[in-house]
Amino acid sequence: MKSSGMRAHVVLAHPESQSFNGHLAETTRSELTGAGWEVTFSDLYGLDFDPCEAPRHYSKRADADRFHAQTEQRFNATEGSTPDDVEHEIKNVLASDLLVVHFPMWWFGMPAMMKGWIDRVFVYGMLYRSTMRYDADACVGKKLLACVTTGASADSCAHDGREGDTGMHLWPALFPFRYIGFDVLEPEILHGIGGVAFVEGEDDGASGFERFTKNWSEQLQHIGDRSVTPYNSDSDFDANKRLRPEAPSFSPFVAHEPSPPWSQR
Numbered sequence: 001m002k003s004s005g006m007r008a009h010v011v012l013a014h015p016e017s018q019s020f021n022g023h024l025a026e027t028t029r030s031e032l033t034g035a036g037w038e039v040t041f042s043d044l045y046g047l048d049f050d051p052c053e054a055p056r057h058y059s060k061r062a063d064a065d066r067f068h069a070q071t072e073q074r075f076n077a078t079e080g081s082t083p084d085d086v087e088h089e090i091k092n093v094l095a096s097d098l099l100v101v102h103f104p105m106w107w108f109g110m111p112a113m114m115k116g117w118i119d120r121v122f123v124y125g126m127l128y129r130s131t132m133r134y135d136a137d138a139c140v141g142k143k144l145l146a147c148v149t150t151g152a153s154a155d156s157c158a159h160d161g162r163e164g165d166t167g168m169h170l171w172p173a174l175f176p177f178r179y180i181g182f183d184v185l186e187p188e189i190l191h192g193i194g195g196v197a198f199v200e201g202e203d204d205g206a207s208g209f210e211r212f213t214k215n216w217s218e219q220l221q222h223i224g225d226r227s228v229t230p231y232n233s234d235s236d237f238d239a240n241k242r243l244r245p246e247a248p249s250f251s252p253f254v255a256h257e258p259s260p261p262w263s264q265r
């Protein structure tokens with residue numbers, strides 16, 4: 001897709017820039033740049049990004065005695081003293097039409113670096129607040145595309161696979177992007193990449209690389225055709241924020257019937 005005037009921000013959350021994820025992120029950068037996008041790139045480990053939200057990041061404090069993260073995020077946003085590394089990321093996110101995040105599946109979720117980027121960059125009082133969430137948020141109109149690798153095979157990660165359904169694992173992981181207004185595109189999930197089979201020598205780890213990269217390049221060329229994850233709109237919920245009986249349900253996470261085994265009414 002040839003694009004003019006479109007901007008993308010690419011985020012890599014992997015400790016090794018020469019990893020499979022690193023190469024995929026570079027492919028994203030070069031493919032989008034070649035298609036006319038203006039691209040910014042954050043290699044979070046390369047930048048030594050600190051993923052831990054903590055008092056040490058704030059030179060000014062609303063309450064110096066007791067650290068409350070959302071209070072300090074909002075206070076510092078108002079004071080213009082948001083930490084520089086966070087400010088840099090927010091600037092790139094807000095300037096972009098598309099955010100592409102690259103990370104490996106680590107323990108059935110995103111690595112702490114990716115999660116911590118969300119914790120710190122999705123600043124309360126800037127990217128969301130109580131009156132500015134979901135359908136009415138800072139990132140409405142922007143698209144989020146996650147490219148995720150698993151060590152386990154596609155079969156192991158299927159709906160009936162031994163590792164559990166990766167799509168289900170990613171639903172809550174990607175929900176923060178929906179929370180601040182993004183259209184969450186269907187994630188790209190590449191299975192069987194450098195997991196324990198690679199470490200234990202049953203897999204050379206390289207066989208699929210060119211095939212995967214070529215396929216990812218093609219996916220990027222057709223990004224406009226990618227489906228958007230359906231979520232309920234604000235109007236689907238009643239005054240108590242429960243799903244209205246007539247509203248559609250798009251996932252077991254927001255459903256008319258509870259799902260076992262830990263459901264609460």
Ligand SMILES: Cc1cc2nc3c(=O)[nH]c(=O)nc-3n(C[C@H](O)[C@H](O)[C@H](O)COP(=O)(O)O)c2cc1C
Pocket residue numbers: 014019020021022104105106107108109149150151152153163193194195196
């Ligand atoms: C701490 C850690 C946890 C992991 N957890 C999972 C997991 O839950 N599911 C899975 O399929 N692979 C898991 N893996 C394997 C990685 O997903 C796999 O090595 C990675 O996707 C390969 O991409 P890379 O070469 O860019 O690192 C884990 C790896 C590490 C280091």
